[in-house]
Amino acid sequence: MNFPTIFSITEDEIDLNDLLARITLTSTGAAAIFAGMVRGETTRGDAHETEYLEYEAYIPMAEAKMKQVAEEIRAKWSVIEGIAIVQRIGKLYPKRRRFSLPARPRIAIRGVFEAARYGIDRLKEIVPIWKKEVSPNGEFWVEGDYIPKAGE
Amino acid sequence: MNRVKLLFFATLRDRAGTKSMELDIPSELTVQGLKDKISDEYPNLKESMSSVLITINREYAFDEAVIPLNAELAMFPPVSGG
Numbered sequence: 001m002n003f004p005t006i007f008s009i010t011e012d013e014i015d016l017n018d019l020l021a022r023i024t025l026t027s028t029g030a031a032a033i034f035a036g037m038v039r040g041e042t043t044r045g046d047a048h049e050t051e052y053l054e055y056e057a058y059i060p061m062a063e064a065k066m067k068q069v070a071e072e073i074r075a076k077w078s079v080i081e082g083i084a085i086v087q088r089i090g091k092l093y094p095k096r097r098r099f100s101l102p103a104r105p106r107i108a109i110r111g112v113f114e115a116a117r118y119g120i121d122r123l124k125e126i127v128p129i130w131k132k133e134v135s136p137n138g139e140f141w142v143e144g145d146y147i148p149k150a151g152e
Numbered sequence: 153m154n155r156v157k158l159l160f161f162a163t164l165r166d167r168a169g170t171k172s173m174e175l176d177i178p179s180e181l182t183v184q185g186l187k188d189k190i191s192d193e194y195p196n197l198k199e200s201m202s203s204v205l206i207t208i209n210r211e212y213a214f215d216e217a218v219i220p221l222n223a224e225l226a227m228f229p230p231v232s233g234g
Contacts, residue, residue, distance in 0.1 A: 036234055062233075098234075124233060127231060128161065130228065132162070143229040146231070
């Protein structure tokens with residue numbers, strides 16, 4: 001059976017209720033949602049203010065890799081039904097939602113949190129999206145540290 | 153020769169000063185060969201070549217991979233989405 005799967009890169013505000021409705025089946029019993037926010041101030045480590053984050057993506061590859069992440073989730077957690085992975089790009093200011101990943105299980109809740117966690121972790125490893133942090137003191141690209149392996 | 157499209161993202165785009173370029177490369181050139189060629193011809197990018205990620209037709213590619221005809225290549229730093 002084909003479960004609903006959504007992957008997209010968008011410049012528009014993310015509507016979680018709309019995404020949930022689009023991946024919900026009559027057999028669906030729960031959802032886990034991860035939503036990333038833009039922080040206006042960082043207190044951990046080198047404390048600083050952020051004016052905005054600017055995201056860019058290699059859009060066609062990013063959408064293909066999001067599809068791959070969804071397939072990996074389904075291979076690991078067979079209870080998962082619908083999956084939506086959405087990344088907002090462009091200039092994002094504090095208090096705006098930037099990312100969401102609802103994953104919904106059939107009947108049991110088992111696995112849904114782990115699946116959502118796996119999704120965000122993999123997104124940060126293999127989906128080609130970058131963010132530039134712009135603060136009153138200047139701007140810099142945030143770079144990850146994961147080097148994809150062959151076949152990823 | 154092989155005409156390919158090379159896309160740059162994030163820090164690589166800033167250093168290259170462009171989002172993309174068309175490039176003529178020798179046939180059978182490997183990813184490592186491409187890195188060497190870019191280092192020689194674009195000094196601004198030389199420093200980035202040790203940690204850059206490279207894709208061929210939207211899949212991650214490694215040093216020994218041979219670049220196919222008319223490929224879409226991209227160079228970028230490790231990703232930081234989410």
